[in-house]
Amino acid sequence: MATPSQRLAWAASVVGTTAGERVLEVGCGHGVLAALLAERGAQVLALDRSPTMIAAADRRNRAAVEAGRVRLQASTLLEADLGGGPFDVVVSFDVRAFWDAGAPTTWGVVDRVLAPGGRVVVAFSLMTPGTERAVVDAVTRTAADRGLVVRAVHRGRTAPMESAAVELRRAPDRSGPAVPGGS
Template sequence: MTARPASDRRASDRLASVAGAVAARPGERVLEVGCGAGVLVTLLAAAVDPGPVVAVDRSARMVAAASRRNRAAVEAGRVRLVAAPLVDAGLVEERFDVVVAVDVRAFWTPPAPEWDVVARVLVPDGRVVLGASVMRAGDAGRVRAQAARAAGERGLAVTATAQADTVPFPTATIELRRPGGG
């Protein structure tokens, strides 16, 4: 058995923490924004079998890497990858139980139009899970406040927060839902 590179182990540790916060159940429809090379896609697809998991990333190169990593799930129709910014991804008719993003600054940096898409595609009792690397003291609180403000403008509120001691930086997670949601 070949050992994974250290960078892959770190990413997996961090992304496994976020996947645990998502705690997707079989059959839930999951949207990952900013999927990168597809490590979290792999974890999510395993949890929600038969899925589906839709993953979006603005980088065609990252989507190609995610496609290679998740080839079997893509071929089985359990994972669909889209190379486009979220606001241009064409998710017009689709609805999701969970939207997840890790280190996607657009969710806490104004004007944050990505929240308009999330508010439209999220089912009424759905949830959003954001993960953020905590590189400096105060990062988690700042990200939480800025994401809460942007999401609040679209009818979502923070319902849970956590922080995991992942390598190389701790990972903060923020869960948001519509008030009165599940």
């Protein structure tokens, strides 16, 4: 298997999963990050809307899929079958749905599936000046509507371009999604 890109190896270190954690990766592409997280002992559900990318991710992660450490779905986040309990970590790399016009709907799904005490890592490439501030601001605003607060902003000197990641957790006064009709 080829050596993972600096960007995805860096992202895996930022996520920092531990054995047994349940991870939802949104926009998995070729499955490189899913493979790195599974190697650390995480149980990974990796989504990509492209069946071609899921086929590539399946080839890369065949042993982990067969061992039950990685599950793959050709689906958008909004249409995915996310059953089976909450996720300890939700991670994405260069998935605009976390900071563009679709963000409120995206964060609604994250809010629904994130475990109490869970975390979210939204990583992205710094392709143009001002990208970091604009993305961090958009993620911060939209995630705050779901009770998530920025814990840290990480920056990586990765090739071919630098990367950044916004790490979020639930606000201390909020342990999980609101329950309709609950008190």
